[in-house]
Amino acid sequence: xxxxxxxxxxxxxxxxxxxxxxxxxxxxxxxxxxxxxxxxxxxxxxxxxxxxxxxxxxxxxxxxxxxxxxxxxxxxxxxxxxxxxxxxxxxxxxxxxxxxxxxxxxxxxxxxxxxxxxxxxxxxxxxxxxxxxxxxxxxxxxxxxxxxxxxxxxxxxxxxxxxxxxxxxxxxxxxxxxxxxxxxxxxxxxxxxxxxxxxxxxxxxxxxxxxxxxxxxxxxxxxxxxxxxxxxxxxxxxxxxxxxxxxxxxxxxxxxxxxxxxxxxxxxxxxx
Amino acid sequence: xxxxxxxxxxxxxxxxxxxxxxxxxxxxxxxxxxxxxxxxxxxxxxxxxxxxxxxxxxxxxxxxxxxxxxxxxxxxxxxxxxxxxxxxxxxxxxxxxxxxxxxxxxxxxxxxxxxxxxxxxxxxxxxxxxxxxxxxxxxxxxxxxxxxxxxxxxxxxxxxxxxxxxxxxxxxxxxxxxxxxxxxxxxxxxxxxxxxxxxxxxxxxxxxxxxxxxxxxxxxxxxxxxxxxxxxxxxxxxxxxxxxxxxxxxxxxxxxxxxxxxxxxxxxxxxx
Amino acid sequence: xxxxxxxxxxxxxxxxxxxxxxxxxxxxxxxxxxxxxxxxxxxxxxxxxxxxxxxxxxxxxxxxxxxxxxxxxxxxxxxxxxxxxxxxxxxxxxxxxxxxxxxxxxxxxxxxxxxxxxxxxxxxxxxxxxxxxxxxxxxxxxxxxxxxxxxxxxxxxxxxxxxxxxxxxxxxxxxxxxxxxxxxxxxxxxxxxxxxxxxxxxxxxxxxxxxxxxxxxxxxxxxxxxxxxxxxxxxxxxxxxxxxxxxxxxxxxxxxxxxxxxxxxxxxxxxx
Numbered sequence: 001x002x003x004x005x006x007x008x009x010x011x012x013x014x015x016x017x018x019x020x021x022x023x024x025x026x027x028x029x030x031x032x033x034x035x036x037x038x039x040x041x042x043x044x045x046x047x048x049x050x051x052x053x054x055x056x057x058x059x060x061x062x063x064x065x066x067x068x069x070x071x072x073x074x075x076x077x078x079x080x081x082x083x084x085x086x087x088x089x090x091x092x093x094x095x096x097x098x099x100x101x102x103x104x105x106x107x108x109x110x111x112x113x114x115x116x117x118x119x120x121x122x123x124x125x126x127x128x129x130x131x132x133x134x135x136x137x138x139x140x141x142x143x144x145x146x147x148x149x150x151x152x153x154x155x156x157x158x159x160x161x162x163x164x165x166x167x168x169x170x171x172x173x174x175x176x177x178x179x180x181x182x183x184x185x186x187x188x189x190x191x192x193x194x195x196x197x198x199x200x201x202x203x204x205x206x207x208x209x210x211x212x213x214x215x216x217x218x219x220x221x222x223x224x225x226x227x228x229x230x231x232x233x234x235x236x237x238x239x240x241x242x243x244x245x246x247x248x249x250x251x252x253x254x255x256x257x258x259x260x261x262x263x264x265x266x267x268x269x270x271x272x
Numbered sequence: 273x274x275x276x277x278x279x280x281x282x283x284x285x286x287x288x289x290x291x292x293x294x295x296x297x298x299x300x301x302x303x304x305x306x307x308x309x310x311x312x313x314x315x316x317x318x319x320x321x322x323x324x325x326x327x328x329x330x331x332x333x334x335x336x337x338x339x340x341x342x343x344x345x346x347x348x349x350x351x352x353x354x355x356x357x358x359x360x361x362x363x364x365x366x367x368x369x370x371x372x373x374x375x376x377x378x379x380x381x382x383x384x385x386x387x388x389x390x391x392x393x394x395x396x397x398x399x400x401x402x403x404x405x406x407x408x409x410x411x412x413x414x415x416x417x418x419x420x421x422x423x424x425x426x427x428x429x430x431x432x433x434x435x436x437x438x439x440x441x442x443x444x445x446x447x448x449x450x451x452x453x454x455x456x457x458x459x460x461x462x463x464x465x466x467x468x469x470x471x472x473x474x475x476x477x478x479x480x481x482x483x484x485x486x487x488x489x490x491x492x493x494x495x496x497x498x499x500x501x502x503x504x505x506x507x508x509x510x511x512x513x514x515x516x517x518x519x520x521x522x523x524x525x526x527x528x529x530x531x532x533x534x535x536x537x538x539x540x541x542x543x544x
Numbered sequence: 545x546x547x548x549x550x551x552x553x554x555x556x557x558x559x560x561x562x563x564x565x566x567x568x569x570x571x572x573x574x575x576x577x578x579x580x581x582x583x584x585x586x587x588x589x590x591x592x593x594x595x596x597x598x599x600x601x602x603x604x605x606x607x608x609x610x611x612x613x614x615x616x617x618x619x620x621x622x623x624x625x626x627x628x629x630x631x632x633x634x635x636x637x638x639x640x641x642x643x644x645x646x647x648x649x650x651x652x653x654x655x656x657x658x659x660x661x662x663x664x665x666x667x668x669x670x671x672x673x674x675x676x677x678x679x680x681x682x683x684x685x686x687x688x689x690x691x692x693x694x695x696x697x698x699x700x701x702x703x704x705x706x707x708x709x710x711x712x713x714x715x716x717x718x719x720x721x722x723x724x725x726x727x728x729x730x731x732x733x734x735x736x737x738x739x740x741x742x743x744x745x746x747x748x749x750x751x752x753x754x755x756x757x758x759x760x761x762x763x764x765x766x767x768x769x770x771x772x773x774x775x776x777x778x779x780x781x782x783x784x785x786x787x788x789x790x791x792x793x794x795x796x797x798x799x800x801x802x803x804x805x806x807x808x809x810x811x812x813x814x815x816x
Contacts, residue, residue, distance in 0.1 A: 002302070004298060004302075006291070006295075010740070010741075011740060012584070012739075012740035013285065013557065013580070013582065013583070013584055014582055014584025014585075014596075014739075014740060015582065015584075015596070015737075015739045015740055016581060016582060016596045016597075016599035016600035016787070017739075017786070019550070019579065019580065019581040019582065019600035019603070020599070020600050020603045020786070021603075022579050022603075023550075023579070023600060023601075023602075023603030023604040023605075023608075024603050026548060026577070026579070026604065026605055027603065027604065027605045030546070030548075030577075030605060033298070033302075034579075035291065035294050035295070035298070035306075036285070036291065037288060037291040038285065038286055038287065038288060038291065039285070040284070040285055040286025040287075041286075043740065043741050043742075043796075043798075044796050052286075052287070052288045053288075055288035055292070056288035056291035056292050056295060057295075058295075059291070059292045059294075059295030059296050059299065059417070060295040060298065060299065061295075061298055061299045061302060072774075072775065072796050073775050074773060074774065074775060075772065075773025075774065075775050075776065076773065076775040076776065139786050140772050140773035140776075141773055141774055141783060141784075141785055141786050142785075142786035145603070145786065193287075195284075195286075195287045195289075196282070196283060196284035196286060196287055196315065197315050198315075228347065228412050229346060229347025229348065229412035229413055230344075230346065230347065230413055231344065231345050231346060231347050231348040232347065232348065232412075239413060240413075241413055241414075242289070242292070242411050242413050242414035242417065243288070252315075252316050252344050254315075274574070276570060276574075278563070278567075285557065305570070305574075307563065307566050307567070307570070307578075308557070308563065309560060309563040310557065310558055310559065310560060310563065311557070312556070312557055312558025312559075313558075324558075324559070324560045325560075327560035327564070328560035328563035328564050328567060329567075330567075331563070331564045331566075331567030331568050331571065331689070332567040332570065332571065333567075333570055333571045333574060336567075465559075467556075467558075467559045467561075468554070468555060468556035468558060468559055468587065469554075469587050470587075500619065500684050501618060501619025501620065501684035501685055502616075502618065502619065502685055503616065503617050503618060503619050503620040504619065504620065504684075511685060512685075513685055513686075514561070514564070514683050514685050514686035514689065515560070524587075524588050524616050526587075
């Protein structure tokens with residue numbers, strides 16, 4: 001069976017960048033099965049990229065290679081890495097984008113914002129340093145094409161992660177997506193993502209509110225209770241969405257537009 | 273030969289939803305050949321989804337499985353179905369989205385708007401009820417991932433439609449796309465779709481006006497005659513487009529922008 | 545190994561057009577491996593299409609068939625062609641879109657704008673005239689589906705270019721992308737493309753400025769020097785981008801937005 005290589009970037013689909021990566025992969029491994037996760041991450045929004053990759057990567061077959069490039073530091077000191085996790089391998093810049101590979105307890109060590117965390121047992125990280133697995137000359141502006149795509153192709157051909165370069169004991173992680181417990185017992189979160197329907201995906205997890213009577217506050221509005229499905233509510237509602245996170249939605253409407261909400265807007269959940 | 277599975281949704285390509293469906297399909301059938309028809313259906317616009325699916329599905333090889341998800345009723349009472357037609361199988365919610373599978377005479381029974389119609393001979397519909405062909409737990413918000421994608425994968429692996437659940441005698445259809453004959457002999461239609469070029473695709477069929485001297489009225493403008501090709505006309509023109517429907521276009525320009533036209537705008541065709 | 549067929553169009557991904565082409569290809573050659581280069585070329589912008597195709601096609605494996613459709617003249621006199629180059633075959637309208645197949649010296653013969661140029665040795669062009677390699681009836685509005693997609697599929701199945709129709713000695717080319725040397729020693733160029741990050745890709749080549757002290761002027765702003773990478777500069781900067789062309793960028797920002805720049809805006813490079 002052909003190996004699956006997924007791509008997650010902030011490149012969009014209008015420019016030739018994604019196609020260049022696909023051409024490089026297919027030139028090295030013509031049997032690779034390339035699947036786009038998203039190229040619509042907002043430019044340089046590493047955390048949003050980590051969310052989108054993390055929301056999709058778990059559905060792919062074991063052995064998938066997940067390449068992600070949201071890389072404001074391209075050409076500077078940040079390291080290009082391969083992160084090997086049970087059942088999947090992640091390739092990209094060491095800036096937190098690959099946090100989906102890390103268990104929540106590890107990410108929790110980066111509670112205050114992106115930070116370097118020690119890798120737990122069962123995970124390994126290596127620098128993509130080996131020139132024979134790169135495209136030359138390596139440009140200073142497009143490691144997706146010259147470092148990450150070739151690395152993914154070589155991994156899909158059976159090259160082992162340790163052949164790419166030195167091992168790292170720590171990688172950069174973004175904090176886990178969950179509401180933070182406040183002294184008054186409420187949860188503090190924020191809008192993590194706005195989807196095509198205008199639904200506000202928050203950092204509060206559905207299992208943090210399940211089975212409890214809650215009030216969700218966002219953009220000066222209060223929502224009582226959590227609804228089971230978008231079609232069951234009326235007006236503004238809170239729903240546990242398909243990523244397991246609390247969402248604010250409007251039935252057949254655009255919650256972000258209605259509320260004027262932006263990514264990063266604070267969300268507060270209180271319990272009755 | 274690997275089976276073809278097509279996808280048509282209103283999910284857009286920025287969010288992780290489409291990728292989750294692809295991952296689920298590939299996890300069940302790694303040989304599936306997944307092709308996107310469109311993920312740009314306007315949110316919850318079932319009729320537009322039916323048009324886009326219907327404009328593309330006929331070009332795919334026999335045996336293709338067409339999955340479509342424009343599903344404002346997800347998690348409510350509407351049924352998830354598989355609709356088996358000669359040469360192709362359609363999977364999605366029973367809300368009219370799969371109308372491309374139905375002959376025009378059947379769709380005509382829904383003349384006034386989406387309605388339940390009896391299935392003609394040669395077509396069969398079954399409810400997607402069998403838990404072993406679903407992803408568990410089945411979410412209330414994302415049947416694309418948990419019911420429709422797995423169903424398509426299992427169909428592509430040879431599971432027969434009748435194994436999924438009880439047979440239905442009726443399904444929901446949207447009316448056929450054609451101009452309605454008025455008492456004065458004119459045709460009444462409307463703008464069904466606006467394409468990337470700003471061309472207005474109408475509900476009037478090209479073969480309803482072919483070979484006749486016509487005047488097309490839309491947004492307060494009158495167009496005399498039907499032009500053979502976009503490049504042959506000047507200014508505003510009427511053309512029979514590639515879907516066989518009458519279109520209003522501007523040579524190298526944006527008719528929708530020029531006219532301020534929206535989907536649903538009335539179109540009238542009179543004959544000399 | 546399955547043959548690669550790439551697609552570059554101005555069709556966007558919302559409409560059914562691209563999917564119709566893919567269905568036609570897969571119906572003729574179920575083993576074809578179809579890769580999108582871009583469907584985001586601005587409507588009818590042939591030169592931008594030539595740039596995007598040219599920026600990606602070189603990364604694909606030898607033997608790839610590159611189909612491009614930016615075709616304001618569809619249904620009029622312009623010829624549909626196959627252009628055979630060493631290692632790749634190009635299919636599309638003869639309007640300059642396929643210029644990536646031509647060496648720079650040949651394109652330079654079209655210095656003043658798109659023009660017919662003689663084909664150099666090693667390249668061959670044939671008209672796509674043979675009805676048995678077309679889809680019938682051939683529409684007047686969608687040669688992508690009825691002529692170009694079938695041609696690509698047949699080429700991928702081993703049909704030779706000369707079987708499609710008469711040979712052409714000349715094809716239409718767009719001028720090469722490079723700054724024009726002015727009498728005062730400066731280079732005159734223009735904005736060729738604006739990418740998703742808002743970077744302005746200019747017609748000036750990086751190797752025209754490399755190793756020299758330059759001032760870049762665009763939209764009334766002056767930039768001193770060329771920076772190595774986006775992350776290394778501050779504010780407005782000039783960088784040689786991944787396509788080998790000079791770009792104007794803002795670190796983690798949107799240069800096109802900041803400057804109010806449009807495609808076609810003049811760019812001037814002076815040397816110290």
